[in-house]
Amino acid sequence: MAERAFHVARLPGFATTAIIVFVALYLPIFTLVAYSFNASTSLAIWGGFSLDWYAKAWDNQQVKDATIRSLIIASFAAAISTTVATMAALGTTRRRAFKGQTLIYVAINQPLMVPEIVTAVALMIVFGLIKVWLTSIGMGGLTTGLGYLILAHSAFCIPFAYLPIRARLEGMDLTLETAAADLYASPWQTFRRVTLPLLAPGMIAGAMLAFVISLDDVVITEFVKSGGQDTLPTYMLGQMRRQLTPEINAVSTMLLGLTVVLLTAFFLLTRKKT
Amino acid sequence: MTEAVTIEARNAVKAFGQGDHVVRALDDVSIQIRKGEFFTLLGPSGCGKTTLLRLIAGFEMPTSGSILLDGADITELPPNKRPVNTVFQSYALFPHLTVAENVGFGLTMLGRPKAEVQKRVAEMLALVKLEQMAGRKTSQLSGGQQQRVALARALAPQPKVLLLDEPLSALDLKLRKEMQVELKRLQTETGITFIFVTHDQEEALTMSDRIGVMSAGKLQQVGSPKDIYTRPVNRFVASFIGETNFLPATVVPGGVKLATGDVIEVATTRPGAVTLTVRPEQVRLVPAGEPGAIAATVKFLVYFGTDTHCHLELADETEVVARLQSPANGDAGIEPGQAVGLRLAPGAAQVLED
Numbered sequence: 001m002a003e004r005a006f007h008v009a010r011l012p013g014f015a016t017t018a019i020i021v022f023v024a025l026y027l028p029i030f031t032l033v034a035y036s037f038n039a040s041t042s043l044a045i046w047g048g049f050s051l052d053w054y055a056k057a058w059d060n061q062q063v064k065d066a067t068i069r070s071l072i073i074a075s076f077a078a079a080i081s082t083t084v085a086t087m088a089a090l091g092t093t094r095r096r097a098f099k100g101q102t103l104i105y106v107a108i109n110q111p112l113m114v115p116e117i118v119t120a121v122a123l124m125i126v127f128g129l130i131k132v133w134l135t136s137i138g139m140g141g142l143t144t145g146l147g148y149l150i151l152a153h154s155a156f157c158i159p160f161a162y163l164p165i166r167a168r169l170e171g172m173d174l175t176l177e178t179a180a181a182d183l184y185a186s187p188w189q190t191f192r193r194v195t196l197p198l199l200a201p202g203m204i205a206g207a208m209l210a211f212v213i214s215l216d217d218v219v220i221t222e223f224v225k226s227g228g229q230d231t232l233p234t235y236m237l238g239q240m241r242r243q244l245t246p247e248i249n250a251v252s253t254m255l256l257g258l259t260v261v262l263l264t265a266f267f268l269l270t271r272k273k274t
Numbered sequence: 275m276t277e278a279v280t281i282e283a284r285n286a287v288k289a290f291g292q293g294d295h296v297v298r299a300l301d302d303v304s305i306q307i308r309k310g311e312f313f314t315l316l317g318p319s320g321c322g323k324t325t326l327l328r329l330i331a332g333f334e335m336p337t338s339g340s341i342l343l344d345g346a347d348i349t350e351l352p353p354n355k356r357p358v359n360t361v362f363q364s365y366a367l368f369p370h371l372t373v374a375e376n377v378g379f380g381l382t383m384l385g386r387p388k389a390e391v392q393k394r395v396a397e398m399l400a401l402v403k404l405e406q407m408a409g410r411k412t413s414q415l416s417g418g419q420q421q422r423v424a425l426a427r428a429l430a431p432q433p434k435v436l437l438l439d440e441p442l443s444a445l446d447l448k449l450r451k452e453m454q455v456e457l458k459r460l461q462t463e464t465g466i467t468f469i470f471v472t473h474d475q476e477e478a479l480t481m482s483d484r485i486g487v488m489s490a491g492k493l494q495q496v497g498s499p500k501d502i503y504t505r506p507v508n509r510f511v512a513s514f515i516g517e518t519n520f521l522p523a524t525v526v527p528g529g530v531k532l533a534t535g536d537v538i539e540v541a542t543t544r545p546g547a548v549t550l551t552v553r554p555e556q557v558r559l560v561p562a563g564e565p566g567a568i569a570a571t572v573k574f575l576v577y578f579g580t581d582t583h584c585h586l587e588l589a590d591e592t593e594v595v596a597r598l599q600s601p602a603n604g605d606a607g608i609e610p611g612q613a614v615g616l617r618l619a620p621g622a623a624q625v626l627e628d
Contacts, residue, residue, distance in 0.1 A: 178353075178366070179360070180379070181332075181354045182331060182360045184354045184380050184383040184384050185379075194368060
């Protein structure tokens with residue numbers, strides 16, 4: 001080696017900084033997981049190993065209902081946002097650059113930029129107006145239900161589904177579609193036999209990301225939900241107002257486990273094949 | 275001899291852009307390609323050869339003019355309705371399908387029964403000598419093998435015309451030579467009309483039955499490789515295919531007169547100032563002062579192995595290159611600065627249109 005090129009890892013203090021950052025990031029999570037096995041009722045005082053809090057959480061009907069509700073919303077939101085995002089990605093990449101393209105990107109990615117609390121308040125107001133109107137035309141029965149939450153979640157999940165799908169589309173060789181057409185495939189067959197299979201990893205990745213984002217949401221859910229519509233995160237938030245026990249650690253750990261599984265799958269699907 | 279015409283372009287124009295920025299990629303091109311011939315579209319990049327190919331394939335619509343297949347107008351037909359297949363420059367193999375699935379794609383899309391598709395795929399893989407690779411993913415193949423899969427895939431539906439868009443440009447020299455022979459063999463065996471696009475003049479000369487030379491969106495000349503090489507119609511064709519000398523001249527009775535005063539016997543119907551072209555291998559060196567020879571001075575020599583290029587200067591400072599076969603000891607026996615005489619092989623000189 002003739003020259004020592006600049007490398008950030010050789011700067012003084014690099015290792016120390018890195019360690020501090022990792023500790024700051026992961027210590028709280030490890031603590032959370034560790035104390036979910038705490039035998040005592042305190043969040044901070046260790047009283048020996050126990051799986052009691054998992055059993056308690058498992059038996060807690062409210063936790064169960066909230067979990068099921070969360071999973072239903074996340075599943076619908078992931079499916080809807082992925083479908084919409086796929087169409088948006090096809091519409092924005094399968095053509096020559098056009099005027100206003102940037103504006104469309106911004107519009108699609110709006111939920112990433114607008115403060116979530118603003119979206120939450122806005123949704124609450126709009127849904128409120130809709131509910132008033134529905135009641136006025138005698139369809140008050142439609143003022144509750146998960147539909148509102150699914151709609152809200154689908155909307156803010158779109159950019160998360162859109163980004164991996166668009167990346168996948170941009171990396172795709174357009175000649176493949178031309179080749180399919182050359183080989184007697186109709187436009188629909190071309191989409192079905194060539195575009196869609198090649199896009200699938202991006203769509204699955206997008207759906208998983210959307211699922212996790214929906215599962216994790218507190219702010220928008222809190223503003224949009226009707227009474228008795230707690231999702232897992234809003235249920236946990238609600239518990240803070242009562243007595244906190246390591247049960248919340250156990251629930252958090254399970255949520256964390258699910259997220260880790262999904263994100264690992266996302267990583268495996270999106271990494272470049274060698 | 276009139277042969278059946280398979281593909282015909284009539285006054286095909288393809289313009290890109292709008293208003294003041296219109297570029298005519300194809301400028302009023304008419305061409306007839308005969309059934310079963312190996313036809314090459316030759317020209318530098320941007321000459322319109324690929325655009326013409328894309329019009330024939332149906333990937334682009336002509337701005338005006340029409341494309342005919344076996345006498346029927348197919349201008350409006352989308353690519354999936356044309357019995358024409360393409361071998362793409364990038365091969366464009368489907369990465370999510372196996373070799374066999376790639377080759378069978380066209381037939382499957384045509385709705386042929388599974389058994390027929392399998393039989394045909396096996397035949398095609400045998401034809402391109404890839405029987406062992408049927409179950410592989412295309413990414414596991416070498417460049418040459420991918421090229422063969424692309425060929426098999428395009429040939430499998432037995433198209434009336436096979437279009438090849440610079441298919442050999444990504445291969446190294448040795449593989450390219452092999453594939454040239456392979457392509458020629460496939461064309462002879464299948465009897466399918468091949469339209470081959472290339473910017474490589476040597477490839478065009480060695481493989482084609484006929485060549486269409488293109489430049490600036492126009493067809494410059496169509497003819498057999500020999501025609502194109504020995505009787506180029508204009509300066510572009512003469513200089514694009516092979517190396518050549520250009521000599522300014524004036525038409526006189528019985529031939530043309532060079533600026534040096536020498537008269538060359540050549541047939542021409544054009545009056546006035548013309549350009550005379552002669553290939554370097556048709557220029558002979560003779561001792562200085564030989565009667566009827568053009569006086570020249572040797573400037574320098576370039577050794578190429580099989581032959582030596584002798585750069586000469588005429589009395590009017592026109593430069594002429596003579597290609598001499600290198601003698602056994604490699605020494606051409608002439609020195610820079612030496613005075614020599616030039617003779618042009620009979621019939622070798624051509625008067626160009628422009």
